[in-house]
Amino acid sequence: xxxxxxxxxxxxxxxxxxxxxxxxxxxxxxxxxxxxxxxxxxxxxxxxxxxxxxxxxxxxxxxxxxxxxxxxxxxxxxxxxxxxxxxxxxxxxxxxxxxxxxxxxxxxxxxxxxxxxxxxxxxxxxxxxxxxxxxxxxxxxxxxxxxxxxxxxxxxxxxxxxxxxxxxxxxxxxxxxxxxxxxxxxxxxxxxxxxxxxxxxxxxxxxxxxxxxxxxxxxxxxxxxxxxxxxxxxxxxxxxxxxxxxxxxxxxxxxxxxxxxxxxxxxxxxxxxxxxxxxxxxxxxxxxxxxxxxxxxxxxxxxxxxxxxxxxxxx
Numbered sequence: 001x002x003x004x005x006x007x008x009x010x011x012x013x014x015x016x017x018x019x020x021x022x023x024x025x026x027x028x029x030x031x032x033x034x035x036x037x038x039x040x041x042x043x044x045x046x047x048x049x050x051x052x053x054x055x056x057x058x059x060x061x062x063x064x065x066x067x068x069x070x071x072x073x074x075x076x077x078x079x080x081x082x083x084x085x086x087x088x089x090x091x092x093x094x095x096x097x098x099x100x101x102x103x104x105x106x107x108x109x110x111x112x113x114x115x116x117x118x119x120x121x122x123x124x125x126x127x128x129x130x131x132x133x134x135x136x137x138x139x140x141x142x143x144x145x146x147x148x149x150x151x152x153x154x155x156x157x158x159x160x161x162x163x164x165x166x167x168x169x170x171x172x173x174x175x176x177x178x179x180x181x182x183x184x185x186x187x188x189x190x191x192x193x194x195x196x197x198x199x200x201x202x203x204x205x206x207x208x209x210x211x212x213x214x215x216x217x218x219x220x221x222x223x224x225x226x227x228x229x230x231x232x233x234x235x236x237x238x239x240x241x242x243x244x245x246x247x248x249x250x251x252x253x254x255x256x257x258x259x260x261x262x263x264x265x266x267x268x269x270x271x272x273x274x275x276x277x278x279x280x281x282x283x284x285x286x287x288x289x290x291x292x293x294x295x296x297x298x299x300x301x302x303x304x305x306x307x308x309x310x311x312x313x314x315x
Contacts, residue, residue, distance in 0.1 A: 005109030006080075007087050010101070012138040013118035014094035014127055018148045020048035022118055023091060027060055036086025037061060039079060043071065043093040061085075068096050073105050080107040098137040115142045121150040121174070124159060139167050147174045161210045165247055165258070168213055193218055197279060200226035205245055206312040209258050212282075212295050219282045219295065227305045230274040231257060232267075241267045243278055243297075247312040258312060261287060264299035277305040 013019045026032050027040070038060045040050070052062055063079055065071045079085075088110065092098060102112070117138045124147070128135055139145050145163050150156060160172045189211055190204050198219075200208045205226060212219055228243035236242065244259020262280060270276065280297035287294055 004111035004113065006085060006107070006111070007113035008106065008110050009087070009089045010098075010112055010115045011089065011091045011118070012094070012098055012115065012142070014120070014123075014131070014134075015044060016046050017094065017120045018118040018146070019091050020046055020050065022116070022146065023089060024048065024050060027055060027058055027089070033058060034086050037083055038087045038089060039063065039083050039085035041065060041079070041088065041090045043091060043096065060089075068093070071096075071101070076104070076110075077107050080110070094138075095134070097134065098140075102141075114144070116144045116146070117142045119145060119147045119159075121147045121156070121159065128162065136166055139163050139170060142167050142170045145170050145172045147172070148176075150174045150176045161206065164210050164213070165206070165256070193222070196223065198222055198224045200224060202227060202308050206247065206258070209244075209260075209312070212260065216284050216293075216295070220284060221282065223279060223281050223300065224297070225277065225279040227275065227277050227308055228259060229307075230270045230272055230276060231259060232270065232272045236261075239263055239265055239267045241270055243276065245312045260295045260297055261289060262297040262299055264302055266299065266302050270302070275305045275307045277303050 011019050011023060023040070027038070036059065038058070040055070040060050040062045042050075042062060042064045050062060055062065061083055063083075065075070090101075092101065106112075142163075145167070147156070147159060156174050160174075163170055163172050189207055191198060191200055191208070205228075208224075208226070226243075228245055231242040231244060233242060240261060240263050242257075242259045243262050244257050246255045247258050262278065264280075278297065278299055279301040280299045283296050283298060284293050285296050286292060287296070
């Protein structure tokens with residue numbers, strides 16, 4: 001695939017989440033320098049400010065968008081003609097829907113190269129509770145999510161899972177005032193990984209689902225047992241099905257089915273929507289449904305189960 005002529009870096013995050021601080025630092029670094037011009041588009045004003053004269057030393061020019069209605073395809077075309085940038089960095093307004101920008105037709109040669117989200121850990125829970133749809137749009141498809149102002153008492157592992165269920169590919173970094181926070185995920189999962197059969201409690205399904213992706217070394221060759229709902233995609237072979245549960249990623253109308261491929265000779269007898277208790281051995285394989293390597297459950301036993309609450313939680 002041909003690389004874009006103009007790489008666009010989309011910076012998202014709520015007001016005062018650290019976007020400006022991150023960009024002020026990054027734009028001045030040697031590794032981020034290019035021969036041509038960088039166009040920095042600002043869509044909001046926070047406490048941190050840019051020094052236009054200082055940024056000019058690094059080939060950066062600033063344009064500001066005051067109102068959401070002004071950020072149009074036509075305006076972007078004007079900026080492209082005016083500056084002829086080699087690179088574009090957009091500090092997006094935290095209260096604007098990111099999806100609206102992502103749907104826009106960018107000037108010829110422009111393409112989003114990277115999406116980065118900054119999060120103030122001290123206010124994250126408040127924003128997640130009150131503005132979850134906006135946050136989900138921010139992190140959906142992001143390559144990097146940076147939590148800053150972290151404190152030891154905050155449930156950082158739970159914050160990470162909240163990101164990973166929306167964007168499994170995202171790198172999630174935590175920083176306090178002294179820099180990156182290390183070893184926050186060495187805490188044990190709330191079930192026994194050393195048991196002959198790792199039993200996954202219903203309330204911990206979300207933790208297990210994410211941990212299976214993040215730590216395959218913990219599960220390869222192990223036997224797990226859990227309760228799930230049966231899904232049977234038409235493209236799957238008769239002896240393969242998809243057990244899992246639903247997760248609310250944004251709002252009541254935006255849910256995702258979280259499950260892993262399961263193989264069993266008993267699968268043809270299962271119906272979509274059945275609730276089952278599964279005991280299966282875990283292996284990992286490259287499958288198109290995952291877009292790479294992911295867990296494959298080789299069922300050792302399947303039996304009917306009573307329905308449980310369908311929605312999954314990650315803390």
